[in-house]
Amino acid sequence: MDLLFLGTSSGAPTRARNVSGLGLLEDSGKGWYLIDCGEATQHQLLRTPLTLHGLRAIFITHVHGDHCYGLPGLLASAGMAGRQEPLDIIAPTAIEGWVRATLEMSQSWLPYELNFHPTESLKEWHSRLLRVEATRLSHRVPSWAYTFTETRPDPRLNVEKLDHDGVPRGPLWGELMRGHNVEHAGRFLRSEDYLLFTRSPQRIVIGGDNDCPELLRDACQNAQLLVHEATYTQAVADAGKANFGHSTAATVAAFAESIQMPNLVLMHFSARYQSAPNRGQSIEDIRAEAGQHYSGQLILAEDLMRLRLNKTGQVERVERHVRYDARASKTNQPDG
Amino acid sequence: MDLLFLGTSSGAPTRARNVSGLGLLEDSGKGWYLIDCGEATQHQLLRTPLTLHGLRAIFITHVHGDHCYGLPGLLASAGMAGRQEPLDIIAPTAIEGWVRATLEMSQSWLPYELNFHPTESLKEWHSRLLRVEATRLSHRVPSWAYTFTETRPDPRLNVEKLDHDGVPRGPLWGELMRGHNVEHAGRFLRSEDYLLFTRSPQRIVIGGDNDCPELLRDACQNAQLLVHEATYTQAVADAGKANFGHSTAATVAAFAESIQMPNLVLMHFSARYQSAPNRGQSIEDIRAEAGQHYSGQLILAEDLMRLRLNKTGQVERVERHVRYDARASKTNQPDG
Numbered sequence: 108m109d110l111l112f113l114g115t116s117s118g119a120p121t122r123a124r125n126v127s128g129l130g131l132l133e134d135s136g137k138g139w140y141l142i143d144c145g146e147a148t149q150h151q152l153l154r155t156p157l158t159l160h161g162l163r164a165i166f167i168t169h170v171h172g173d174h175c176y177g178l179p180g181l182l183a184s185a186g187m188a189g190r191q192e193p194l195d196i197i198a199p200t201a202i203e204g205w206v207r208a209t210l211e212m213s214q215s216w217l218p219y220e221l222n223f224h225p226t227e228s229l230k231e232w233h234s235r236l237l238r239v240e241a242t243r244l245s246h247r248v249p250s251w252a253y254t255f256t257e258t259r260p261d262p263r264l265n266v267e268k269l270d271h272d273g274v275p276r277g278p279l280w281g282e283l284m285r286g287h288n289v290e291h292a293g294r295f296l297r298s299e300d301y302l303l304f305t306r307s308p309q310r311i312v313i314g315g316d317n318d319c320p321e322l323l324r325d326a327c328q329n330a331q332l333l334v335h336e337a338t339y340t341q342a343v344a345d346a347g348k349a350n351f352g353h354s355t356a357a358t359v360a361a362f363a364e365s366i367q368m369p370n371l372v373l374m375h376f377s378a379r380y381q382s383a384p385n386r387g388q389s390i391e392d393i394r395a396e397a398g399q400h401y402s403g404q405l406i407l408a409e410d411l412m413r414l415r416l417n418k419t420g421q422v423e424r425v426e427r428h429v430r431y432d433a434r435a436s437k438t439n440q441p442d443g
Numbered sequence: 444m445d446l447l448f449l450g451t452s453s454g455a456p457t458r459a460r461n462v463s464g465l466g467l468l469e470d471s472g473k474g475w476y477l478i479d480c481g482e483a484t485q486h487q488l489l490r491t492p493l494t495l496h497g498l499r500a501i502f503i504t505h506v507h508g509d510h511c512y513g514l515p516g517l518l519a520s521a522g523m524a525g526r527q528e529p530l531d532i533i534a535p536t537a538i539e540g541w542v543r544a545t546l547e548m549s550q551s552w553l554p555y556e557l558n559f560h561p562t563e564s565l566k567e568w569h570s571r572l573l574r575v576e577a578t579r580l581s582h583r584v585p586s587w588a589y590t591f592t593e594t595r596p597d598p599r600l601n602v603e604k605l606d607h608d609g610v611p612r613g614p615l616w617g618e619l620m621r622g623h624n625v626e627h628a629g630r631f632l633r634s635e636d637y638l639l640f641t642r643s644p645q646r647i648v649i650g651g652d653n654d655c656p657e658l659l660r661d662a663c664q665n666a667q668l669l670v671h672e673a674t675y676t677q678a679v680a681d682a683g684k685a686n687f688g689h690s691t692a693a694t695v696a697a698f699a700e701s702i703q704m705p706n707l708v709l710m711h712f713s714a715r716y717q718s719a720p721n722r723g724q725s726i727e728d729i730r731a732e733a734g735q736h737y738s739g740q741l742i743l744a745e746d747l748m749r750l751r752l753n754k755t756g757q758v759e760r761v762e763r764h765v766r767y768d769a770r771a772s773k774t775n776q777p778d779g
Contacts, residue, residue, distance in 0.1 A: 146486075147486050149456065149482070175549065202548075205548040209541065212540075213506050
């Protein structure tokens, strides 16, 4: 699984960082998932290889504008680009009414269905390759983390059982291997009964805004990667300069250390932390503070940074894939 | 008055052009007005000298998303940047309910007042330097043009009248000159009664989406500049490849020629027209077609292009003003 960061600023965009948006790419490279959709997330996509046709589902962590104001525009653009496949949106209940009211207000009619799943009552959500669960966090408004777990980690056929059950070699085996259930000689054969998985599943936990990382202890079991906000340093929070509801670099790092999380990616930085020092502060303050509490692999996310969680549980940086062709030239969209 | 184009694409953003947004700057250089606010208009502002503190009013031409989806984020960011001055928004009625519902859904509370003025019933709107009127256009939804007229074109004092009325020289004259009404010796003196204007007022007409430029004939009287959409060429429209509701380069240009409009700026281009030719089409097709029908000064708008209407009615290009300092460093905003 790859992560492609579309926005890593908290509250408002800066010239270097957009508001929240994060792409999670399937191993296959075809489909992807969007976690949060701040304003101009669709604009960021134009600078990546991701397309609105490949989008399989959207997950929203909470209702604050910097995490969802980009939804109506992105959905409308997907329609203009000719998307017809239904789209699942997993989001707090209030989001559905607002998205539908927004599309109606602007008289935008989508050529595809929106299927909303309220996060409040989510048991789990599945695609062919992934299982997603939600964990309630602590913030000024209800906020959730989403845990993405691989469901088919490098399967191989259970040849012994296939032979034992008298399933003949050939195309049937291929179907079962690809995860499809089949009928044969009056029998119903379930793919999962004939597959063996050869390694632990990959698991990534992606938090929404949250002032209590400890709430993620269970969700983080068997995860190789935690992606979490670190809006401020502890020094700024202690000086009373920070709003309630957010984590500091220190608290997230100490939590990750306490559970021996091997990889930690921080994001959602206050605009006071820029690359170049400003009023004595810079993004390096976040890195330094987290580094004091955490001994695993620490990464500070940047817009358009792409990370790969490989099959041995390591996280590595992937070169940026910039699409130099204009998105528009690929579509034949009507105009608004 | 200067115009600073923030978005010149129709429907959806491309890598080169954002969706609609246009800044109109007062001669004084301090205040500015925003016409339309597509998604990521606030992001475009980060690349200009314009600030959310200097914004005097917002005018929305119609409810389509590419003209208004950027409003909630821009208003929220103005709040985070500490704006306290009330803000006038002149927009179709449906916009007010949607903006207020959006802010409530996302639990965003602005530290300043929003004053909505429905375009449907607008007589005129005034600032100290400008008068704005709306003209109904023809589109798939109700759409308007806004006409901006200077109210104080280079005033000088009517000394003869001041002397005749016995108004003593001194600070009183200064007040009247600056446009303030004053009381003196029990008399109420209106500034405008003692001023002479030394040239014709500047007037700019800015159209929303519209398939009938002819509707702007009256509004364009005594205007030096018309800014209008030209979504397609006539060839594309005739081939049935274009949606209803828009103008072609040919129809706008022919209209501008028929009223002897001295300056015409086209914008809101279909994404099929890129700088580099693509499938045999480019933005030069728009220029060529308009040029066949119009003999005045023709300009095709680009994102971040800045134009100045000078006092003799000429339009000239102004060098780009890029703010290299990060916007965020100027504010001390809370985080979302």
